[in-house]
Amino acid sequence: MQPKLSFDRSSGWLRVKESKKKKIFDFSSEYLNFLNACKTERESVDFIKKEAEKKGFRNINGSRKLKSGDKVFYESNSKNIFLAVVGQPKINVVVSHLDSPRLDLKPLPLIEESGIAFLKTHYYGGIKKYQWLNIPLEMRGVVMSKGKKINVSIGEKDDLYFTITDLLPHLSQKQMEKKASEFVEGEDLNMIFGNMPSDSKKKVKESMLSLLNKKYGMIEEDFVSAELELVPAFKAKDLGLDRSMMGGYAHDDRSCSYALLRAVLDSSKPKPTSIALFVDKEEIGSEGNTSAGSMHFVNFLEMLKEKCSWKERINEILISGESISADVTSAFDPFKKDVFDVNNSNELSKGVSIEKYNGSGGKYYGNDASAEFFYRIRSLANKNKVIWQTGEIGKVDIGGGGTVAVFLAKLGINVIDAGIPVLGMHSPFEVISKLDLYETYRLYRVFLNEQ
Numbered sequence: 001m002q003p004k005l006s007f008d009r010s011s012g013w014l015r016v017k018e019s020k021k022k023k024i025f026d027f028s029s030e031y032l033n034f035l036n037a038c039k040t041e042r043e044s045v046d047f048i049k050k051e052a053e054k055k056g057f058r059n060i061n062g063s064r065k066l067k068s069g070d071k072v073f074y075e076s077n078s079k080n081i082f083l084a085v086v087g088q089p090k091i092n093v094v095v096s097h098l099d100s101p102r103l104d105l106k107p108l109p110l111i112e113e114s115g116i117a118f119l120k121t122h123y124y125g126g127i128k129k130y131q132w133l134n135i136p137l138e139m140r141g142v143v144m145s146k147g148k149k150i151n152v153s154i155g156e157k158d159d160l161y162f163t164i165t166d167l168l169p170h171l172s173q174k175q176m177e178k179k180a181s182e183f184v185e186g187e188d189l190n191m192i193f194g195n196m197p198s199d200s201k202k203k204v205k206e207s208m209l210s211l212l213n214k215k216y217g218m219i220e221e222d223f224v225s226a227e228l229e230l231v232p233a234f235k236a237k238d239l240g241l242d243r244s245m246m247g248g249y250a251h252d253d254r255s256c257s258y259a260l261l262r263a264v265l266d267s268s269k270p271k272p273t274s275i276a277l278f279v280d281k282e283e284i285g286s287e288g289n290t291s292a293g294s295m296h297f298v299n300f301l302e303m304l305k306e307k308c309s310w311k312e313r314i315n316e317i318l319i320s321g322e323s324i325s326a327d328v329t330s331a332f333d334p335f336k337k338d339v340f341d342v343n344n345s346n347e348l349s350k351g352v353s354i355e356k357y358n359g360s361g362g363k364y365y366g367n368d369a370s371a372e373f374f375y376r377i378r379s380l381a382n383k384n385k386v387i388w389q390t391g392e393i394g395k396v397d398i399g400g401g402g403t404v405a406v407f408l409a410k411l412g413i414n415v416i417d418a419g420i421p422v423l424g425m426h427s428p429f430e431v432i433s434k435l436d437l438y439e440t441y442r443l444y445r446v447f448l449n450e451q
């Protein structure tokens with residue numbers, strides 16, 4: 001047979017049967033449930049741990065000896081979690097991140113201005129600040145008070161929203177002349193919290209403190225150590241009349257995280273040891289002890305090696321290992337052609353994007369997978385009929401970005417980026433294709449199981 005000469009860039013929907021479309025749609029609706037339940041990294045860790053326990057994963061700290069087929073998890077600070085299914089001392093690792101851009105509260109956030117109580121915020125990750133104005137927000141996170149941890153979640157489920165208001169157009173002549181980056185200052189991202197004094201002697205701020213004390217037992221000082229996040233309150237849903245896409249907050253990177261979770265839960269007795277890492281702090285450069293930049297992964301490997309009685313040294317295990325950095329990438333925006341190279345862009349519904357390298361400018365600060373390793377991954381995808389595409393984040397001189405791939409590369413393990421193209425990335429309502437989510441799950445599943 002004549003080989004197909006050109007790279008297939010047709011829509012993935014034209015390459016799947018009706019029966020598979022149903023699988024894609026079912027998988028997507030399960031994903032939407034996850035996305036709506038988990039709006040912070042902590043909630044995601046809890047969800048992942050519960051699902052893993054249901055499938056027989058146990059805490060590695062409670063396991064003395066491990067053998068092939070055993071399933072373990074390792075959690076740290078309630079903010080990152082690793083899952084492993086034990087096989088040979090050859091590791092196949094996929095890493096995604098659970099944190100997403102958002103508005104955190106400042107240490108002392110509660111203020112009052114002209115009879116309105118506000119909570120002051122400090123944004124986390126790369127956001128376009130103006131996108132966070134006049135949208136429904138909810139508050140989630142944890143407060144430490146009187147020696148106890150209190151989980152806070154106020155919003156949609158309580159029939160209640162918060163918001164940050166923008167100026168009315170009638171008075172915005174000057175504001176509209178500003179550059180988008182200066183349109184709203186970080187110090188102006190103040191969320192409306194309350195407006196009703198409890199009696200004529202009390203200021204609204206005091207009334208809000210009493211309310212917080214009644215509801216959570218907290219005092220103002222407890223804000224200082226709290227981790228409270230403002231996240232979009234609207235629900236993630238199907239998008240488009242044909243329901244081929246999904247819109248929601250935090251597809252970056254919970255879409256890849258969910259694909260990875262399902263892939264590792266489907267691993268039964270993999271030939272290699274399959275490992276799923278769900279890390280925190282990617283959006284701020286992978287600093288901190290819950291990030292991919294910390295020693296946690298190596299510590300976890302040490303534990304596995306000891307409990308599995310592997311003879312190989314850690315550096316040998318790392319060098320013979322293989323890994324995928326499971327993060328989203330940019331999808332081509334047809335109305336912003338000036339920033340994309342149309343021939344080297346990812347497009348919605350053309351499958352999981354496998355990218356040889358990332359970084360910015362002259363490939364600075366990026367990972368670059370070897371020709372040999374990329375060939376192994378694309379051969380694996382082709383053999384399993386995974387629909388995949390490739391691209392660059394944008395035009396060479398325009399910008400760029402990195403993923404946690406660089407942190408795995410530092411350990412000596414082969415690593416390549418593979419994930420889901422996103423439109424409107426880092427906005428409060430990002431868009432992905434259902435088909436791309438499903439093909440990403442399929443790639444991670446075969447990678448974790450089949451080499």
Ligand code: MN
Binds near residue numbers: 252253328
């Ligand atoms: Mn990401």
Ligand code: MN
Binds near residue numbers: 252
């Ligand atoms: Mn991101």
